[in-house]
Amino acid sequence: MKKLLLLLLTIPMLVIGRELKTPLEKNNFSRPTTYAELSEYLKDLVAQNPKLALEVIGQTAENRNVYALKFSSSQFGKDPKKLKVLIFAQQHGNEQSGKEGALLLAAELLKPENQYLFEHIDLALVPQVNPDGAEQNKRRNGHNADLNRNHLILEEPEAIALHTFFDKYLFDVNMDVHEYAPYFSEAWKKYGYRCNSDELIGVNTNPNIPAEIRDFSNKVFVPFYHNYLTKKQYSSSIYAPGGPPEQDYIRHSTFDINDGRQSFGIQNSFSLIQEGLNGFDTFKDSLEHRAKGQETGMLALLEFAARNHTQIKGMVASQRLNLIKGQPETVAIQMEHVKNGKQHPLPVYSYSTGKDSIIMVKDYRPVVKPITSISKPEGYLIPKSSKLLLDWAKRHNFSTSTYKPSSKLKIEQYEVAAIDSMDFEGDIIVNPRVKAVTINSAIKASDYIYIPTAQLKGNMIVIALEPKSELGLVTYTGYSQLLKANEKFPVLRVVKK
Template identity: 50%
Template sequence: MKKIFVVILLTFNFIIAQQTPLEKSNFTKLTSHDELKQFIQEVDKNSDLIKSEVLTKSIESRELFAVYFSKNEFGADKNKLKVLIFAQQHGNEQSGKEASLLLINELLKPDNQYLFDKIDFLLVPQMNPDGSEKNQRRNGNGMDLNRNHLILTEPETIALHKLFDKYLFEVTMDVHEYWPFGEEWKKLGFRRNFDVTVGAITNINISEKIKKLSYEKYLPFVFDFVKEKGYTAFHYLPGGPIGADYIRYSTFDINDGRQSFGIQNTFSFIQEGMNGENYSTDNLERRAKSQMAGMLTLLKFSYDHKDEIKKLIAEEREKLINNNVGDKVAIQLDHFSDGTELKFNLFSYYSGKDTLVKVNDFRSVVKSLYDVERPKGYLIPKELIELKQWMDKHNLIYEEAELDRCDKIEEYFIDSVGTIDFERDTIINPYISLREVKDKIDLEKYYFLPVNQLKNNMIVIALEPKSMLGLVTYKQFEYLLKPKEKYKILRVIN
């Protein structure tokens, strides 16, 4: 009699826990977009906890799905913490997508549904379906989506930011894979070997209090939790190989998934699992399950620290909206060492085991190279239609320019255009002069874009001509920098 009961129970569990396409293939075959679509539609149909919707369609007309987890109407309970995870911006980084589907099943288990007493969670399992189908990095337009969060030219990133602006998530995570198999590392004899790596925000314009919570509480928590699940985890550390190049805490650029939301004072992270050699299905089960463990960690930490996170994010965002922030905005930055010695395990090609390695050139600190005074706002020429379109894509608040708001105006003159090093890349660096405008300006030809809004820091970083992270560094806006001419975007000062 006891054996019969066990068989019935197992059968019942099988019915309520539908296998993902990856599980059905015994972790040997990547999930196609059609399979992902079918799986999401079926779990949506069978569960009251979740609902799904199509955010947009890709360049090649594949759907981008959002999966909402909530015990009531999503976003209606203002006391709940809103968490967003999105995966597979790069099509050849497949484990984030697979982990997302595993996570859906994990969260449907009764043991995990307590999370939604305090959290409303939204999951975008696959940002780049076109790249995924071809196992290639870029989308159907040939664009790297994780370099598109400032200019927003692609339907996938536009839809994601529209979603963020609608709900103003307090917590976000962008899920990727890193590739540790470079030839230079092989020559060194070592490579990275962590199942999961996590990076917190690094742009110094973001709230220091949010950074402190990220580095002092969340990162140790995720490292311990993932280890308890049987996997390895560490900081996300680009750069190297050791001895040939420095190691750092990822980029400070605001055009990626983590920093573009972080610059709005969001508790924001990037998670990178280890890819398969040659971007293959190698070790796919471990890759997917370890990524899922890291994603689950974010939800558990958010649940445990709901009140602390929600209060902190509300306070720090209010400062941006009221322009109660520092007078200076850093627009040129670099990585520096503060003398901290980094020790971490690398896989040895010689011994076939993890080996403790010491890094002397660890540049753990980001500092400003060039600041600007934060203005009251900017005058945007109406003739520059693409700038109006950019403001609309970012849901920025702007209005007709009026004299009482624009009584003091500054303009830049582009003396010449040089170059500057930006994380081993060479970009433009104009030499400029700044003066107050004394001549009368026809304000009817301008929009006034104030900075006292949530995207305060982003606006300044995007529009300043010397910003190494600004619009002028992109091809479609490079015409704004013409030597021996005035910069058409004007600064309004207090």
């Protein structure tokens, strides 16, 4: 008996005191957790677990706190051998199950049998990015902005807080947790089916993210994820929006870097999105099953990260070093979804039979192919007269400096001949005709700030500032003024001679 007691005392444990039920468990899974309940619960968890830390990473549009729980067996973020993992949920306020799953996950991770995970990972868990929207069960935040379309322009306080937090620790792995709603599409209703997986998983799809990371995600992580959920009796599939089949193509989710997954992925992180099945009314329809499904998917990621921590750590570190060195030399700025000859087995529910089924999708486009790429410049010159761009660069915390002219460098400026349009995933966006012209006369360096591309966010900078980029700043209403026909583009390129 004494030996058993001694053994128990030597096991590293986070749990002290009584086990706390989540607010959702307390109300018997009858309604979502309120912001006040969430705040109280997180504080209670930390009060009972001295190795668990709670950080307020920012405030919302309506001055609510955005919280991050930090799990570590040592000092968070300080062990260079450990993977740093970030999971964040409920960017969309009417997607409640991600938050509930995150709170269930927090309690699960405090159990003694799960402490082995923290030998290899440090985890930051942000259960609710958008409490303002959640309180009203609406998608957008208190400024009526879609947070998951804000990660490039980075104007909303919640998105800024998340990126500032990411920059602080430079997480190696991250997962953005959402819900998908198959019930409300009239096209799918007429087709007679709807998508029907408990969880959908999406990986990095932007081709500027190294193939090593994308291949590892698709070939190693995704099979592990599906097997893990199957063993736990949850169904899963690839996040593949579009359709209905044969009426419209089905693709993997967007390659745009304005969402949570791709905005961190473009910094060469191992980055994922999880989409849980939404309920009919969000509040009462299978909330327990949905929340536990989300929790299970998050656990799958943590288990995978712990098992593969050395390989993931090395892969992310080496690919980030390439960015800091200014590699790769070219960046894709216009892309399209294309076929690879494979069909996709899409799990569906039949409205006519009331049974689950599989549809083999023929027009399946899982590959993102670059159609326009450019040579990466050494950097960009932003005119100090443009407060819009200066503020944007500051929010992103880019490395900047004063430009120093060199005989090895030249400066180019785009001349905009005309502004055409193109289709991007069903939206019509600008597609300017431009020509890069060398500036022969000297510029006044003090009139500009210099943003070098040899930095972690280098590919993001190129994608944002190139006027022909279909993912760039000029495609946003507030920044469209930068692009005018028959005028010069205000951002200058610094390139090697």
